Amino acid sequence: MDWNFFVQQLVNGVTLGSVYALIALGYTMVYGILKLLNFAHGEVYMMGAFAGYGILTAFGGALSLSINVVALIVLMLGAAMLGSGLLGVVIERFAYRPLRNAPRIAPLISALGVSFFLQSTALLLFGADFRSYETYEYIDLATGVHWGPLNISVVRIAVILTAVLLMVALMLLVNRTRLGKAMRATAFDREAAAMQGIDVDRVIVATFFIGSALAGAAGVMVGLVFYKVYHLMGFLAGLKGFTAAVVGGIGSIPGAMLGGLLIGLGEAFITGYVSSTFQDVFVFSILIALLLVRPSGLLGRADIQKV
Amino acid sequence: MSEVEGTPEGPKIGVDEWVERVEERTGLRTGWTAPIVALVEKIPPAGLLALAVGATALVPFLSSSDYVVRVAVNTVLFALLAVGLNVVVGWAGLLDLGFVAFYGFGAYLYSILSSDQFGVHWPTLLTIPVVVASSILLGLLLGLPSRRLLGDYLAIVTLFFAQIFVVLTTNADRITLPWNDGPTDITGGPNGITSIDPISIFGYDFGSTRSYLWLSLGVFTLVVVALQLVNHSRTGRAWRALREDPLAAEAMSMPVNRLKLLGFMFGAATAGLTGTIFAAVQLGVFPGNFEVPLLITIYAMVILGGAGSIPGVVIGAVLINVSLELLRDPAQARFLFYVTIGLGLLALLRPWQKLAAVAVGTIVFGFVAYQLAERLRPAWVSGSISGGRGSDLLDGWVIHPANSTHLGNAGFVLLIAAVIVISELRGVWRTVLLAPTLYLAAFVWENRLVAEPSVTRILLLGALLIVLMTWRPQGLLGTTRVEIV
């Protein structure tokens, strides 16, 4: 067995997994509170990637960077998170809030509309060509950890660490702050939370902001590691992020992280060892199989149907 | 509209006065749809169908252009798809995002069974039943794991399925099969399958576009009649019941899972059948024919027309397909754009003084803006408006820079921001801001959107879905549904 190849796929899987986990968090948080599947989430992630690209261009582009690299990446992440967060809030306000008491299918269709609207907006504004972060121009990819078969560039280390940092921050926010408490209460029972004096609308807006900001950060990370950003990138990533959320148990925050990691690893190993054309087919099969065996996911609880 | 949701305005829910106003609450017989609905209701369903089919059948006699007839064929195929999707979405209340894949599956299977791809040329009368049966089987296979799932899980599983279908058709040109040496080309990959046999029934070869129009109209009639009969049976009632409340339906002896699967299979069958005609008319199938943008087009048709109503979704299909055809030509697209905006204002702005003020305001704003731009930034008016009818009319009013892409993009972003701001405002400021926003819309249209028809169509369809769902979810002819009372 080729250990170098195996470890390389492992690193790939963890990198992909941290991205999927960040996307899955947005799905799972919104689902937890609104029982709503935010189809447009993948497009929010795509817009985040473009926001990062915009910052790169604003500071001279990859070839003639006018700013320190660390500052650049911090700015990219900041802009993407802020931009995506605001976008998420606007989407909630205009596409979902008017439909909060509508039949379940209504916000889904509206979300479908948002998704396509954002996709073609990106196509209109940025064109159909791939844009590249060209990370290799301003970061020496040879630096990093080289230890036996383990070769991991500094960019990947930074991306994985940032993802972990963001997830820890999210856990702290949800478990330790007043807002987090309100979010948990709203997820548990929206009406009861409202009666307890929790401003449910504010909680929902905050949830959309945080979830979307995480997706925006994921967009920048993908740009840094895989370079390419384009208007269709959100579609499949969104589907996989959702799969990750389902695998972990939708509504569960640790579940989303675990699910993201599993889907990332699964995809990396399937791409490496089985087929690089049909890896999406396999991810899809995993989803179907899991839904058959354990519909509530790995860490999710089976919902008690209220009658 | 707002009383429908049960807001405090109007009589209290449940009192006699409220009960009396039921007609009004259904939202059909009031407002601007009232005359249309009254007209449609006067004609019995069979008459309506005969009228629509008869009128469409006459198209080849009214126009000698093959293009027009081809558009008519496409419209009928879209109407078929919309009617099929209506069973799943409108009647059974399931969000099936893999619908397009069944359409593609039907088209591909027909192509494989009737072309030189494998040298197989089955007779049509055998192929079509096989295709429909296979589509149903595929629907069953996809539906089985999803049957226990909530609406949103079903949606994502089917969306994945649609994506997988495109991946498979694009890549299944070098498949290694155990019983074959070397790779086998199943779908032709990105090049698709071409030179497909025409449909041939009892020795008659359908070749001309007009013969396909009549064939598809015949199929349309059969499908609509069959579906209408199913809708007026215990199965149709059970579908509606499960859409209203699955748990109560189950408790009232309806096997909800089986009914969902049944709806799903009906959708798959209709899509597969439509796919066969599509493949035969096109004489070729390609993976790109069945990508997700087609899905949103069909959804827009169903939602615009009113999910649940067959005449509604057919009208939706006609309106949207014809509009999309018009978008291809800048002059026609322009006409459509300004007429739609005009009609929209006419429907929404009351009293007429307000309407007049906004219209005059917009026109004046345009001339002023143009003059200012000409003085301050001559480059902003140095471009030319793309040709066609009405372009000279707009010259001197719409700012049109030589290189319109960047300014057009900026205008687009600004326009979205303006629409967001306007929808948050109330009262007089809303009206005041409307004029510059309309002008901005015209600017973006002339400088950016007209040049990118393929992007514009998806953009508009997406926006249409959002606006419809939040503003008039019942579409044109659907019935307002009361959810929480």
Added chain:
Amino acid sequence: MSRLLELKALAKAFGGLQVIDGLDLHVDEGEIVSVIGPNGAGKTTLFNLITGVYEPDAGTILLGGRSLVGLPPHQITRLGVARTFQTLRLFLNMTVKENVMAAAYGRTRAGVVRSILRTPGMRREEREIHALAEEKLAFFGQRLMGYRWNQPAYSLSYANRRRLEIARATATGARLLLLDEPAAGMNPKETHEITELIGKLRTDGGYTILVIEHDMHVVEGISDRVVALDHGIKIAEGTFGAVATDPRVVEAYLGTKAAATK
């Protein structure tokens, strides 16, 4: 009298909460049994267990000697148990008549092929469904007749919705009706009517009835036997008079005593 419904050692827990705890209960053919108990006593859960919405953790549920455990709700309904919902779950956007017609699904046969071909059998069945719905609605006097047939269910008043739920349940062909708070939200006159109606359901309709009710006047007026639940345990059983004065029942209701004797 023969046992129609028999529950033995029934148990159900949600998370750590034991909602039904070793419950034995039976309903004889033609009997009207009321289940009472304070909020959270497990009454609605009991109905959900019988109708198959939840599956019990332990115990048996027998209908005429046949086990219902593990069957999907629609099959349980076909075997003869139909219910109404405390929270009213009508098909709001269907007409009054359609609501009742839809519930005849389990007792009819015509599939989609026969529906498309409109075979004589299918047409006869359709006529029978119409007749059945009209008969079931006529049971309520003029309340649900005439022009109301073609009105959407959401246009009905609250009391009429409760009546329509009962009509819908009877259309399934069930012998045993489970009524979940049929008098909730009704005024005294309507409450009196519903009391008479439940009696009529037995005498004229031949139904056996298990009913959850908070209104003690209704319970007194209809019940052959009363079962009191508290925290999923049967604390008393017998005639209304015996149960209502049972010290354990009084204790369970303490604090809501006023409501109980209203």
